[in-house]
Amino acid sequence: MRAVVYLISDGVIPSNIGRGYVVRRLIRRVVRTGRLIGMRGDGHENSEGAFLPSLAETVISLSSEIDPDVESRRKSILGELQREELRFVQTLGRGEKLLDELLDEALGSAGDIGDKPCLSGKDVFLLYDTYGFPIEITAEIASERGVTIDMKGFDIEMENQRKQSQAAHNVIKLSVGNETEIIKSIPDTEFLGYESLFATAVVKGILINGNPVENVSEGTDVEILLDRTPFYAESGGQVGDNGFLYVYGEEGGKQNAVIEIKDVQKSLGNIFVHKGTIKQGSVEVGKKIDAAVDGKLRQGAKAHHTATHLLQSALKSVIGSETSQAGSLVAFDRLRFDFSFHRPLTEKELLEIESLVNQWISDATHLETNVMALQDAKNAGATAMFGEKYGEQV
Known part of the structure; x- marks a missing residue:
């Protein structure tokens, strides 16, 4: 639970790719284990409730003196955990029901691997892809009933999906040779x-x-x-x-x-x-x-780079510090700003953000560039993007 709290505090939001999926897997494992021992809600909005916020409260309280940033992000951490838990609980019941049926079928057959009944890789992938069951949870439940899982078949299904999906990140691949x-x-x-x-x-x-x-x-x-x-x-x-x-x-x-x-x-x-x-x-x-x-193109990139900072600041001003940057594209003629938030923005919020950015641009505030140690920059209020590598001087 401590790892989840710190990751969310650093801006890693549960998702289906990359580090976000690591957080999601950890959360779902805690949820299932907790529910198996009878843990339920603690007064949150859902009738079933969410118990993760209570666990997180303890972690945050114990960590507040060591890492004040965790305490300052308490609200967003608890909110993200509650939403993720309730979201998983909605599919957990349906997924467990399907898994039980699949395990019954496997137990009724001889299985294809070893002496034990086996759950096919295709079925394991269905649970993973459609119901959000991390492979570890499926393997754990299957093992409890004496069923193995076809990991090789699952890996084949995963590879097929990867080939059909666009890569999440562009990696610089230099040609093979010398x-x-x-x-x-x-x-x-x-x-x-x-x-x-x-x-x-x-x-x-x-x-x-x-x-x-x-x-x-x-x-x-x-x-x-x-x-x-x-x-x-x-x-x-x-x-x-x-x-x-x-x-x-x-x-x-x-x-x-x-x-x-x-x-x-x-x-x-x-x-x-x-x-x-x-x-x-x-x-x-x-x-x-x-x-x-080409100075003209560089100037375009500089303008769009500055605009991403204005946009991030406006987002935090309008919808709060819960949002975090997830990436960006700063080109000569355009920009794209990726951010994590638990819901779509309203029309009113979009207009407020646009108005703020336009106002700051029209103010033509004088900019100063200061080079300092990374920690000094953070202490001065600079925002660092999780996962981005920074030098000693920024």
């Missing part, structure tokens, strides 16, 4: 993009389809590795910069090459990978280049 080795041999890229949109750098590596090459010519799609760069690499939901790399002849002579950069990603920590196309000429490892970021 790419990892060459990137490992290169020092971290020095990022200059907060001070300038232009820099002179040295080409430290060139990759084509994941394979290192010494030089490349016009018309080729490439990945360029530099020792320093003004280009922002995609992170924190903000897209990587666009722009150009220029290669000149000796002593600043005639332009030898132009590389259009359409994306910048990070690899192996802090190596910036500039992805683009050779538009003119050729480039080789060791050459000096001029790197120029």
Whole structure:
């Protein structure tokens, strides 16, 4: 229960994917175990009631001196636990009834695995996918009645579902080959993009389809590795910069090459990978280049980045601190802000949020940038997104 309280306090909301599903599984296991020993409601709205808030109250009280943030989020933690418990209880009865029927059928047959009756992987997946039964609960109930479960069949069903579903997160996948080795041999890229949109750098590596090459010519799609760069690499939901790399002849002579950069990603920590196309000429490892970021596009990303902070602040002002950021997309021409909340927003709330954001924009408040230790930023009121990795200085 302590783990659940701390996870929800850190903004991990029960869901069907990623860390949210870990919380959901923990909660549902506690609910079923508690109900088996007769635990029921403690005066909450449902006639059956919810007992998790009472357990959480104890955890919060014991933790308040160690972690004041947990105490400050007491209301949202208790509300989330109550909603999740009551939601699960609604399907628990139907799911248990179906499971009993399936177990009766399994006991009436010889089973396909070992000497024991077996619940098919398809049935286990049905309970998981339709009724929200974590595999551990199904296995536990089946074991109580002397029935095994077909884990291999369940894994096949899960894999089929994964293939049909769009990936929840975009993972940077660099091509197979010698790419990892060459990137490992290169020092971290020095990022200059907060001070300038232009820099002179040295080409430290060139990759084509994941394979290192010494030089490349016009018309080729490439990945360029530099020792320093003004280009922002995609992170924190903000897209990587666009722009150009220029290669000149000796002593600043005639332009030898132009590389259009359409994306910048990070690899192996802090190596910036500039992805683009050779538009003119050729480039080789060791050459000096001029790197120029498209300032207009960067400005669009900056505006949308700031807008996500305004939107988050407006959300918390209108619907309270229960909401937490779940992700974002900060592009040159648009933004998307993902947040967790237990219900849809009303039309009135949407209008209030929109009005607040527009008011703050029209106020044209002067912004100041301060770099400080992560903990100092939190103490000053900065909001950190759970799961996001931050450096020592933010």
